[in-house]
Amino acid sequence: xxxxxxxxxxxxxxxxxxxxxxxxxxxxxxxxxxxxxxxxxxxxxxxxxxxxxxxxxxxxxxxxxxxxxxxxxxxxxxxxxxxxxxxxxxxxxxxxxxxxxxxxxxxxxxxxxxxxxxxxxxxxxxxxxxxxxxxxxxxxxxxxxxxxxxxxxxxxxxxxxxxxxxxxxxxxxxxxxxxxxxxxxxxxxxxxxxxxxxxxxxxxxxxxxxxxxxxxxxxxxxxxxxxxxxxxxxxxxxxxxxxxxxxxxxxxxxxxxxxxxxxxxxxxxxxxxxxxxxxxxxxxxxxxxxxxxxxxxxxxxxxxxxxxxxxxxxxxxxxxxxxxxxxxxxxxxxxxxxxxxxxxxxxxxxxxxxxxxxxxxxxxxxxxxxxxxxxxxxxxxxxxxxxxxxxxxxxxxxxxxxxxxxxxxxxxxxxxxxxxxxxxxxxxx
Numbered sequence: 001x002x003x004x005x006x007x008x009x010x011x012x013x014x015x016x017x018x019x020x021x022x023x024x025x026x027x028x029x030x031x032x033x034x035x036x037x038x039x040x041x042x043x044x045x046x047x048x049x050x051x052x053x054x055x056x057x058x059x060x061x062x063x064x065x066x067x068x069x070x071x072x073x074x075x076x077x078x079x080x081x082x083x084x085x086x087x088x089x090x091x092x093x094x095x096x097x098x099x100x101x102x103x104x105x106x107x108x109x110x111x112x113x114x115x116x117x118x119x120x121x122x123x124x125x126x127x128x129x130x131x132x133x134x135x136x137x138x139x140x141x142x143x144x145x146x147x148x149x150x151x152x153x154x155x156x157x158x159x160x161x162x163x164x165x166x167x168x169x170x171x172x173x174x175x176x177x178x179x180x181x182x183x184x185x186x187x188x189x190x191x192x193x194x195x196x197x198x199x200x201x202x203x204x205x206x207x208x209x210x211x212x213x214x215x216x217x218x219x220x221x222x223x224x225x226x227x228x229x230x231x232x233x234x235x236x237x238x239x240x241x242x243x244x245x246x247x248x249x250x251x252x253x254x255x256x257x258x259x260x261x262x263x264x265x266x267x268x269x270x271x272x273x274x275x276x277x278x279x280x281x282x283x284x285x286x287x288x289x290x291x292x293x294x295x296x297x298x299x300x301x302x303x304x305x306x307x308x309x310x311x312x313x314x315x316x317x318x319x320x321x322x323x324x325x326x327x328x329x330x331x332x333x334x335x336x337x338x339x340x341x342x343x344x345x346x347x348x349x350x351x352x353x354x355x356x357x358x359x360x361x362x363x364x365x366x367x368x369x370x371x372x373x374x375x376x377x378x379x380x381x382x383x384x385x386x387x388x389x390x391x392x393x394x395x396x397x398x399x400x401x402x403x404x405x406x407x408x409x410x411x412x413x414x415x416x417x418x419x420x421x422x423x424x425x426x427x428x429x
Contacts, residue, residue, distance in 0.1 A: 022293075022295035022296070023295060023296040023297070023298060024295060024296070024297050024298070024305075025297070025298050026297060026298060026299055026331065026349070026370060027347075027348055029297045029305060029307070029332065030331070030332060030335060030347065030348070031347065032293065032307050033307050033316060033332045033335065033336050034335060034336065034339055034345055034347060036307065036308070036309060036314035036336070037268070037314055037336050037339040037340045037345075038339070038340075039054075039197040039198075039200075039339065039340055039341065039342040040197060040198045040200070040267065042056035042057070042195045042196060042197055042342075043195070043196065043197075043198055044193050044194070044195050044196075045193065045194060045196055046192060046193055047178070047183060047186045047187060047191055047192060047193065047194055048183070048187075050178045050183075050194050050196045051178050051179070051180070051183055052177065052178065052179075052199055052239045052241060053177070053178050053194075053196035053197060053198065053199055053341075053342075054175060054176070054177050054178075054196060054197045054341045054342040054343050055172055055173070055174050055175065055176050055177075055178065055194060055195065055196055055342075056174055056195040056196055056197050056342060057174050057194075057195045058170050058172065058173050058174055059170070059171045059172045059186060059191055059194055060168055060169065060170055060171065060191075061165045061166065061167055061168060061169045061170075061171055061189035061190065061191070062167065062189060062190030062191055062192075063167065063188075063189050063190030064161055064162035064164075064165065064166045064167050064189075065162070065163075065164040065165045065185075065188050065189050066159050066160075066161060066162070066163060066164065067161065067190075068119050068120075068161050069119065069120045069121070069122070069123045069158060069159065069160050069161045070116075070117050070118060070119050070120060070158070070159050071097075071114045071115065071116055071117065071118050071120060071128045071157065071158060071159075072116065072128065072157045072158060072159050073116055073128050073130045073131075073157040074114075074115050074116050074130070074131050074138070075113075075114060075128045075129045075130040075131045075133070075134065075157065076091075076093070076111040076112065076113055076114065076128065076129045076131070076134055076136070076147050076149070077097070077104075077105075077106055077111065077112045077113075077114045077120065077126055077127075077128050078091060078106055078110075078111045078112075078126070078127060078128075078129060078149070079106060079108055079109075079125055079126060079127075080125055080126065080127050080156075081108070081125065082108065082109060083127070083149065083152045086152065088148055088149065088150055089148065089149045090135075090146050090147070090148040090149075091109060091110055091111040091146065091147060091148075091149070092109075092110050092111070092145065092146050093110070093111050093112065093113055093143060093144050093145060093146060093147050094106065094107065094110045094111070094112060095112040095113070096112070096113045096114075096143050097112055097113070097114045097115065097118040097119070098115045098118055099115050099116065099117035099118050100117075100118075101118055101119070102119070103118075103119040103120055103121040105120075105121055105122065105126070106126070111129075111147050111149075113136075113143060113144075113147075114128060120158055123156065123158045123160060126156070126158065127152070127155075127156045127157065127158070128156065128157035128158055129149050129152060129157075130157065133149065133150055133151045133152070133153070134147050134148060134149050134150060135147055135148035135150070165189060171185050171186060171189055171191065172185070172186075174342075175342065175343050175344060177239070177343070178194065178196065196342075197341060197342030199239065199240060199241060199242065199341060200240065200242075200267035200268055200337070200340040200341065201240075201242040201243075201244070201265055201266050201267050201268075202235050202240050202242070202243050202244070202266060202267065202268045202269070202270060202337070203243075203244040203245075203246060203262035203265075203266040203268075203269050203270070204228050204231045204232045204235070204243065204244070204245050204246070204270050204271075204272070205228075205246045205247070205248070205255075205258055205259070205262060205269060205270070205271045205272075206225050206227050206228040206246075206247045206248075206271070206272045206273060207247070207248050207249070207250065207255055207271065207272075207273055207274045207282050207283060208225075208249065208250060208273050208274065208282075208320065209249040209250045210222055210223055211223060211224070211225035211247065211273075212224060212225060213225060213247065225247060226322050226399055227272040227273065227318075227320065227322055227325045228245050228246075228247060228272065229245065230322065230325070230326065231270055231272060231318070231325065231329060231333075232245050234326075234329050234333070235270075235333075235337065238334065238337050238338075239341070240337060244262065244265070244266065246258050246261070246262060248282075249282075250274075250282045251282070252282055252285055252286050255274075255282045255283070255286050256286050259286070259287075259310055259311075260311070262313075263310060263311040263312075263313045266313055267313065267314075267340060268313065268314050268315075268316070268336065268337070268340060269310065269313055269314070269315045269316075270315075270316050270317075270318060270333060271283050271306075271315065271316070271317045271318065272318045272319070272320055272325050273318075273319065273320025273325075274317075274320065275294055275304050275305070275306045275317045275318075275319060275320075276304050276319065276320070283306065283317055284306065284317075287306070287308070287310060287315070287317070291308045291309045291310075292306055292307070292308030292309075292310070292315065292317075293306065293307055293308055294306040294317070298369050298370055299327075299331070299369055299370045299371075299372050300366075300367075300369040300370070300371055300372070300394075300396075301319070301321060301323050301324035301327055301372065301394075301396035302318075302319055302324040302325075302327045302328040302331065302372065302396075303319070303324075303369065304319050305317065305318070305319070305328065305332070307332075314336070314340075316332060316333060316336060318333075319396075321396035321397050322396075322397065322399035322402075323374065323396045323397065323398055323399060323402065324396045326374065326399075326402055326405075327372045327374065327408065330372075330408055330427075330429055331372065331408075334429075335347070349410065349427060352427050352428070353427070353428045354407075354425055354426060354427045354428060355377075355384050355407070355425075355426050355428060356384070356423055356424070356425055356426075357375075357377060357383070357384035357385055357386035357423070357424055357425075357426050358382065358383065358384070358385050358386065358421060358422070358423060358424075359385075359386055359387070359418050359419065359420050359421065359422045359423070359424050360378065360385040360386060360387045360420060361387045361388065361391075361420055362388075362417055362418065362419055362420065363388055363409065363411060363417055363418035363419075363422075363424060364388070364394055364411070364417055365411070365414075365415065365416060365417040366411040366412060366413045366414065366415055367413065368413055369413060370410055370411070370412055370413065371394065371410070371411040371413075372408050372409075372410055372411075373388050373389070373394070373408060373409045373410075373411060374388070374389040374402060374405040374407075374408050375387065375388060375389065375405065375406065375407045375408055375409050375424075375426050376388075376389060376404045376405060376406060377406040377407055377426060384426070386407075386409065386424050386426050388409075389402060389404075389405055405429065406426075406428065406429060407426040407427050407428045407429050408426065408427055408429070409424050409425065409426055409427070410425075410427070
C-alpha cells in the first residue's frame with residue numbers, strides 16, 4: 001500500500017509528566033498536526049475510479065463540449081432566410097434526423113425534422129423551430145409531408161460545437177475534488193484518466209475497559225462506545241471511504257498490538273480517550289516512547305490532545321469526552337484529512353469556511369480558555385441564525401445534544417456572553 005510520508009514533529013519533552021504540563025495555542029497545535037501530514041504521491045486512475053479523490057494536476061478537455069453542433073429542441077431545421085417575412089410558412093419536409101443520426105442540411109425552401117441532440121453539420125444560417133410552434137403534432141408521429149411554421153421567436157435553438165468548453169480548455173484545477181458533477185464533465189470532454197492523490201486510509205481506535213460496542217447492552221459499569229462510530233462517520237462524511245474501527249481495553253499489550261495492526265494499513269490513526277492524567281490512560285502510557293507530543297491546548301472542551309507519529313504513521317489523539325472528541329475533530333482532524341487528501345488545509349480559523357449568524361439564544365461567557373461551542377444553524381429570509389447545542393452552551397459529556405450541529409463558534413476568554421440578536425461567527429463543519 002502507498003504510505004503517507006510524515007515530516008518530523010517538534011522535539012518531544014523528555015517525559016510524560018513534562019509533556020502533559022506543556023500548553024499550546026490552537027494555532028500552534030494545528031501547525032503541529034499539519035506538519036505530520038503529507039499526501040501520498042499522485043496516481044493515475046480512470047475517471048470512473050477517481051470519484052472522491054483530489055486532482056493532483058489540472059484536467060484539460062480532450063473533446064469539445066458539445067462535440068458537434070446539435071439541436072436544442074425537438075422541431076424542424078430550416079433556413080433563417082426563409083423566415084424573413086414573419087408570416088405562417090408551409091414547407092415540404094425532406095428528411096428526418098434523430099439523435100445519433102446523420103446530419104441533413106435543408107435546401108432553401110425546405111425543412112428537416114430534427115430531434116434534441118441530433119447533429120447539425122454547419123449551423124450558420126440555420127434555425128430550429130420547436131415543434132410546438134408548428135402544425136406538427138408532438139410525440140411519436142410519422143414524418144409529415146409538409147409543416148407549417150406559425151411563429152419564429154428569433155432564437156436558433158442550436159448548440160454550437162464547443163459552446164461549453166473547447167479542446168484544451170481547463171475543466172478543473174489541481175486541488176478540486178472529483179465529485180459527480182466533475183465526473184460528468186470529464187467524461188463528456190473525453191478525459192479518460194486523471195492524476196489524483198490517493199484517498200487516505202484511516203483507523204479509528206478507541207480504548208477503555210468501560211466502553212462497550214453499540215451492538216451490545218452495557219452493564220452497570222459500562223457505557224456505550226459512541227466516539228469510535230462518531231469519528232468514523234465524520235471521516236466518511238469528509239469522503240474517506242476506507243475507515244477501520246478498532247477498540248481495545250486498558251491493557252497496554254492489547255493497545256500496542258492494535259496500534260501495530262493499524263499502522264500496517266493506515267495513513268492516519270485517530271485515537272479517542274486515554275490521554276488525560278488518569279492512572280489507566282493507556283494511550284499516553286504506551287505512546288510516550290514514540291515521536292509523540294501530549295499536552296494542553298488553549299481550548300475547552302478538548303483541552304488535552306496528543307499528536308505525533310507511530311511507526312511512521314501520523315497519529316492524532318483526541319480526548320475521551322464525546323463532545324470534546326467531536327470538537328477536536330472539527331478543529332484538527334478536518335484540516336489534517338484535507339491536507340492528506342491533497343487539498344489546501346486551513347492553517348488558521350480565518351481561512352476556514354464561516355458565516356456570520358444572528359444569535360437566536362444566549363451564548364455563554366468563556367472563562368480562562370477559548371470556549372468552543374457547537375452550534376445549530378437555521379436559515380430564513382433574514383439569513384443565518386445560530387444557537388448553542390445546549391441551553392448552557394457547554395457540557396463536554398452532553399453527547400445526546402450534538403444532533404443538528406452545523407458549525408462551531410469560538411468565544412475568547414473574558415468575552416461577554418452573546419445575547420439574542422447579536423452577531424456571531426460560525427465556522428462551518
